[in-house]
Amino acid sequence: MVELKDVSVTYASGVDALNHVSLKINDGDFAFVVGSSGAGKSTMIKLLLKEIDATEGVVIVNGYNLRKLRRRKIPELRRTIGIVFQDFRLIPSMTVYENIAFVLRVIDAPYKYIRKRVPYVISLVGLQAKANSFPHELSGGEMQRVAIARALVNDPKLIIADEPTGNIDPELSYEIVELLKGINACGTTILMVTHEHDLVRHFGGRIINITQGEIVFDEILGGADEG
Amino acid sequence: MKVSGVRYLVQQGVDNVWKNRMMAFASFCVLLVSLLLVGISVLAYYNVNSIIGGIEEKNEVIVYFNDNTDDETLKEIGSKLRAMPNISEVVFYSKEEAYESLKASMAEYEVLFDSLGDDNPLVDAYRIKVNNIDEIQSTIAEIRKLDNIYSIRAPYDFVNILVQLRTILTWVMGAIILAMVIVSMVIISNTTKASVYARREEIQIMKYVGATDAFIRFPFFIEGMITGFFAGCMALVITWLVYDSVVNILQNQVALLNIIGMGSIIRFADIYIPVTVAYVVGGALVGAIGSAISTRRYINV
Numbered sequence A: 001m002v003e004l005k006d007v008s009v010t011y012a013s014g015v016d017a018l019n020h021v022s023l024k025i026n027d028g029d030f031a032f033v034v035g036s037s038g039a040g041k042s043t044m045i046k047l048l049l050k051e052i053d054a055t056e057g058v059v060i061v062n063g064y065n066l067r068k069l070r071r072r073k074i075p076e077l078r079r080t081i082g083i084v085f086q087d088f089r090l091i092p093s094m095t096v097y098e099n100i101a102f103v104l105r106v107i108d109a110p111y112k113y114i115r116k117r118v119p120y121v122i123s124l125v126g127l128q129a130k131a132n133s134f135p136h137e138l139s140g141g142e143m144q145r146v147a148i149a150r151a152l153v154n155d156p157k158l159i160i161a162d163e164p165t166g167n168i169d170p171e172l173s174y175e176i177v178e179l180l181k182g183i184n185a186c187g188t189t190i191l192m193v194t195h196e197h198d199l200v201r202h203f204g205g206r207i208i209n210i211t212q213g214e215i216v217f218d219e220i221l222g223g224a225d226e227g
Numbered sequence B: 001m002k003v004s005g006v007r008y009l010v011q012q013g014v015d016n017v018w019k020n021r022m023m024a025f026a027s028f029c030v031l032l033v034s035l036l037l038v039g040i041s042v043l044a045y046y047n048v049n050s051i052i053g054g055i056e057e058k059n060e061v062i063v064y065f066n067d068n069t070d071d072e073t074l075k076e077i078g079s080k081l082r083a084m085p086n087i088s089e090v091v092f093y094s095k096e097e098a099y100e101s102l103k104a105s106m107a108e109y110e111v112l113f114d115s116l117g118d119d120n121p122l123v124d125a126y127r128i129k130v131n132n133i134d135e136i137q138s139t140i141a142e143i144r145k146l147d148n149i150y151s152i153r154a155p156y157d158f159v160n161i162l163v164q165l166r167t168i169l170t171w172v173m174g175a176i177i178l179a180m181v182i183v184s185m186v187i188i189s190n191t192t193k194a195s196v197y198a199r200r201e202e203i204q205i206m207k208y209v210g211a212t213d214a215f216i217r218f219p220f221f222i223e224g225m226i227t228g229f230f231a232g233c234m235a236l237v238i239t240w241l242v243y244d245s246v247v248n249i250l251q252n253q254v255a256l257l258n259i260i261g262m263g264s265i266i267r268f269a270d271i272y273i274p275v276t277v278a279y280v281v282g283g284a285l286v287g288a289i290g291s292a293i294s295t296r297r298y299i300n301v
């Protein structure tokens, strides 16, 4: 669950990136966040991860009130969130398997669990054959599927994807969103930032439009693929 | 934390050393030089101290008197000497004794002594030992004020040199230790910075997926510790070799050894345990602390 109540963010440079934004995304929702460049979308994501703090207002993510959350507790918050980036951010020196297992090692998961869990999420994104490949041996779409598997492996309540289709072929974009939709169908809340209007139009659902730091549109639309 | 987790982190630390081998090598060299400078100056300090102690043990100031000084006056002077604070022992050494011992030491020149007949060219003397050799100068000055003194012989210059050497060494050692600790920390901090920079993406991802601060820093700590450990081992080997060869050279300097006494030079075999512990633990500690401090600065979780 994500809740912003009258949130504003002003950067040290004086830029007002978010202006009195209020927003609620319930558990199990799937929401697209759209808006032009510099509108404040990434700022909102940084806020949810407590990379930055709101200048004003209240931010609640998965039951944590971020204003009250101590620095020491940030890792606890982040373990409930999976994150996918436009540029994949895989570790080049690690295989697909290692890139995903890494997340579980970092949170000190039991060894046995890692050995069971990692192949399972790899199969969820359909990359069994590539488990031992290195990132440079994969296509963009495959790399993003690895990144999604990595976001998924810790069984987060919320997955945040910042333009996950930005660096891959448009045809493959649909595949990625299908994958996220599938994950959402299993109960994970998904927040996806995108520039691609075609995608949004195709899939429909909840659309949040941020323009110049303000939410100008927040509604549920029917997608083209809905009957 | 689980054993597998610790093993993973230690493995990461070991890998880091290899991945950043150029910087790790730079750290290694700086630590090595630091440890060597500190170690060798400490060892030199202890040796100088030991030599000074040895000379203190058997040091002797001999006070010679004018030939015509009568026994009464000599006794009086003897008690004055005994009363001086820095004098621990006063023994009368008559000119007859001196003459006999001179004759004994120069048996092959008997002819020479025969020609002198009963004429003893030597004078009466007191052999004096001092408590604190650092103050020998003022003690001698004090003695000089007494009457009837012909001359004073003291291991004056040599002691002076040693005492000065000890003072200089104390300062130099302090300065070296201070400078080296600072330089080592700065270099290690830079190595760690490079290491953090090389792994910034990995660290960023670690942060996003909820790794704790301690978990992210631990491998760097291990990396610093490993580098420091190896620098300590290397410093130990070099010190050992250098030390033993210096001792060997000194052992052949008979004249020098007569003054300082062979027993005054500390043998490496007698001190290798504390030296080994100091180097290895010191190296590992400086390495680990150096990188722990800098990861605190460069990783903002």
Ligand SMILES: Nc1ncnc2c1ncn2[C@@H]1O[C@H](COP(=O)(O)OP(=O)(O)OP(=O)(O)O)[C@@H](O)[C@H]1O
Residues within 6 Å of the ligand: A011, A012, A013, A015, A016, A017, A035, A036, A037, A038, A039, A040, A041, A042, A043, A044
């Ligand atoms: N660290 C920062 N310091 C100062 N200003 C910033 C910082 N990050 C972003 N901004 C500014 O805040 C505003 C919002 O930026 P943000 O990155 O949230 O936009 P965005 O909607 O993600 O854009 P894009 O679609 O191009 O990724 C922009 O004007 C940007 O220049």
Ligand SMILES: [Mg+2]
Residues within 6 Å of the ligand: A041, A042, A043
């Ligand atoms: Mg952005």
